[in-house]
Amino acid sequence: MNKPFRRRDLLGIRSLSAEEIVGILNTAENFREINAREIKKVPTLRGKTVINLFFENSTRTRTSFELAAKRLSADAVNISVSSSSVAKGETLVDTALNLDAMQPDCIVVRHSSAGVPHQLAQVSRAAIVNAGDGANEHPTQALLDAMTIREHKGKIEGLEVAIVGDILHSRVARSNIHLLTKLGARVRVAGPKTLVPADFSHFVDNGLEVCPHIEDAIDGADVVMILRIQKERMDSAFFPTLREYSIHYGLTNERLELARPDAIVLHPGPMNRGIEISSDVADSSRSLILDQVKYGVAVRMAVLYLATGGAAVGE
């Protein structure tokens, strides 16, 4: 479908070039200042409509997109699955076509199945922004993680990044691996064998290594990214107990000692304290979890601005 002039989808990081990623990040940097103002609102997207279509629960991401839209003066409408007509038997595409008929400028979509945003992008006139699709991608999370890393490390190229946890089911890990390797970081992943496929290093062309133990991944790392362990996975026998997971893969101060002295810790939230991350690490000055959330609003403002017709820095 032909989108109106310069309307652009953000479906994932995989399809972006390094230059496009840097353009989004630089644009987001310039939106940060607005969130520190007393009046946190600019008239830029006045008259534009953003629909947050969430087929999966989310507090942080949905609120972040909603605030981003509102701070740009767009009208934001939230639709969650429990109140939608999907429950009445409507197909996904019909739902999208109906929303599209109300002429929104952008639809932000989250769904438990991979590829849903791509499918909607085929049928809608509105720009589609992926807010997480199954185990595929969560591009705005990777962008805000990159922004946090750049803020504290000044760059991404040449950094050693450890990603620990449920790589198999994680869209956060996938988007981050694409982004970080495209920008020249070296990524090491670790987790239980059931959750980290042994041949996963082929996921990207280069820059990715699979480590057998968390210690190997963290050793000498500049950035340690901890993924949320989804308790529901335990029932499917991916790992025996939370306690066992915590003993072998939980990030503790002792394990963090292996990383570089100035290493930073990221977690996409919501975190399970005492399971994948100990409370003393989560509350330490090296943990930038709340910075990630803060930068998330600026990243989403930039994404909405670019999706509805703005140009990125350097474009």
Add this chain to the structure above:
Amino acid sequence: MADEYGLVEKSKIMDPARMKRALSRLASEIVEENHGAEDLYIVGIRRRGVPLAERIADKIEQLEGQKPLYGIIDITLYRDDLSTVGANPVVNRTELHDDIESKKIILVDDVLYTGRTIRAALDQLMDFGRPNRVQLAVLIDRGKEHRELPIQADYIGKTVPTKRTEIIKVMLKEYDPEEAVWIYEKPTD
């Protein structure tokens, strides 16, 4: 001779020496009108208003021995043509680190033409607080007949009556190979 945009160079209306003299005069007029540098806040409008504002602030410091506050405004988010076809501007950063409350703001831009940029800058300023007074200083005023809004400059480097087909290019060493102000003309074919 036509440049890469097909514009034809017509005449040079300012060289570096004239530009310097014009900015010195603007600085002394600002100081005179405001009885000194007290409470002055010089705000440059991106992009070419920024180095001009910096130079005016330096000249005020030379005159008064006190450097006025200095900031930068990017008006992209406040433009009124964002939804028109062809407009896809890049957002740069606004840097107003000091409180503008009760200050005397001097907005600085290179060229005053339709007045729409100044409208956007004023709207943005008001989102930051309530200044005591806002004045406008420009290097070149293209003349009142082009104005699309009731906006005039308080301090003018040079008034240059122009036609709509003409373009004023203010070139500054921070961004351009030379320091000069040129009039170009779009060729009519």
